[in-house]
Amino acid sequence: MDFQLIHTDSKSSARAGLITTDHGEIETPVFMPVGTVGSVKAVHINELKDDIGAEIILGNTYHLYLRPGLDIIQGAGGLHKFNSWNKPMLTDSGGFQVFSLSENRKLTEEGAKFRSHIDGSKHFFTPEKVIDIQRTIGADIIMAFDECTPGDADYAYAKESLELTERWLDRCIKRFDETECPYGHKQSLFPIVQGCVYPDLRRRAAENIAALGADGNAIGGLAVGEPTEKMYEMVELVNEILPKDKPRYLMGVGKPENMLEAIERGVDMFDCIMPTRNGRNGQIFTKQGIMNMRNEKWKDDFSPIEEDGASIVDRLYSKAYLRHLINSNEILGLQIASIHNLAFYIWLMKEARKHIIEGTFSLWKPGMVENVTRRL
Numbered sequence: 014m015d016f017q018l019i020h021t022d023s024k025s026s027a028r029a030g031l032i033t034t035d036h037g038e039i040e041t042p043v044f045m046p047v048g049t050v051g052s053v054k055a056v057h058i059n060e061l062k063d064d065i066g067a068e069i070i071l072g073n074t075y076h077l078y079l080r081p082g083l084d085i086i087q088g089a090g091g092l093h094k095f096n097s098w099n100k101p102m103l104t105d106s107g108g109f110q111v112f113s114l115s116e117n118r119k120l121t122e123e124g125a126k127f128r129s130h131i132d133g134s135k136h137f138f139t140p141e142k143v144i145d146i147q148r149t150i151g152a153d154i155i156m157a158f159d160e161c162t163p164g165d166a167d168y169a170y171a172k173e174s175l176e177l178t179e180r181w182l183d184r185c186i187k188r189f190d191e192t193e194c195p196y197g198h199k200q201s202l203f204p205i206v207q208g209c210v211y212p213d214l215r216r217r218a219a220e221n222i223a224a225l226g227a228d229g230n231a232i233g234g235l236a237v238g239e240p241t242e243k244m245y246e247m248v249e250l251v252n253e254i255l256p257k258d259k260p261r262y263l264m265g266v267g268k269p270e271n272m273l274e275a276i277e278r279g280v281d282m283f284d285c286i287m288p289t290r291n292g293r294n295g296q297i298f299t300k301q302g303i304m305n306m307r308n309e310k311w312k313d314d315f316s317p318i319e320e321d322g323a324s325i326v327d328r329l330y331s332k333a334y335l336r337h338l339i340n341s342n343e344i345l346g347l348q349i350a351s352i353h354n355l356a357f358y359i360w361l362m363k364e365a366r367k368h369i370i371e372g373t374f375s376l377w378k379p380g381m382v383e384n385v386t387r388r389l
Contacts, residue, residue: 026279075107091151164238171209201228219254292350302387324356
């Protein structure tokens with residue numbers, strides 16, 4: 014994988030870059046739609062490519078390992094062939110999902126024991142196994158196995174957790190170096206900076222990871238219950254240490270205003286289930302603010318969903334029609350909302366990139382933050 018830094022904003026740490034993988038190029042900043050079980054919910058591949066304009070999507074190691082299972086994915090020739098996505102792909106390590114199963118998992122030095130949320134069956138993830146699973150899935154970018162600490166963890170727990178994550182990282186790197194992708198394309202391993210909201214832990218983690226010279230680096234354990242200002246503080250601290258010539262991925266952060274603030278602090282890559290999950294619940298993100306499509310006010314509003322929206326659905330359908338579909342629990346309503354929100358997120362990243370390159374990001378960003386947080 015190659016990363017080219019195109020331009021850096023003169024008044025902030027915002028950057029425009031270009032990631033090159035064996036499956037294509039990714040312009041940064043970039044938002045990556047989440048395809049948890051190998052599909053972005055309610056959206057098919059042509060919509061992702063041609064209408065939404067996604068350049069990279071995610072798969073989830075934990076979920077794909079359980080269903081359909083590695084035998085099926087390997088038999089298909091990897092996830093790219095299984096789901097017909099021929100562009101770049103990233104898989105997470107499953108660490109966040111295991112963290113989410115707090116009542117059904119146990120961490121040891123060796124790894125994480127957990128029960129499947131599907132059938133209660135017992136499983137065991139080690140750092141080595143997680144690398145092997147991601148090799149089999151075949152994503153272009155794969156993640157080290159870590160423990161995602163809660164945002165309100167006390168210092169002693171956060172320190173112990175970080176130390177475990179660092180030992181697991183050493184094992185991930187060793188396994189990665191010993192193995193190859195079975196499908197012939199190159200894969201890149203991203204370490205993950207943890208440390209909760211404690212500056213000395215985050216600094217230590219970032220310094221250790223910066224010294225590794227990985228193709229890219231991730232920042233994890235944020236947007237998991239800590240105050241928003243703490244998140245910004247940790248991102249700023251970590252990005253002062255992580256190499257400037259490598260992409261930086263802020264995991265799981267997906268409110269539009271949070272992404273803009275993080276871009277200003279030097280983040281290049283984002284993912285979140287918010288645009289599709291919130292869309293399925295009737296929440297629409299637009300350039301002028303947030304619409305709750307269940308509200309009565311849209312009942313007889315026959316204007317387009319968004320006049321100058323980024324997707325064809327914005328001009329095809331009216332607010333009244335989308336409200337009718339969502340309140341009727343029609344599947345088409347979930348599809349339209351998901352497509353619109355994803356297209357808006359991709360547009361927001363491309364717009365940020367344009368302003369970074371033009372040197373106007375610092376002028377544009379405050380007004381856009383105000384817009385995207387407004388309730389319509």
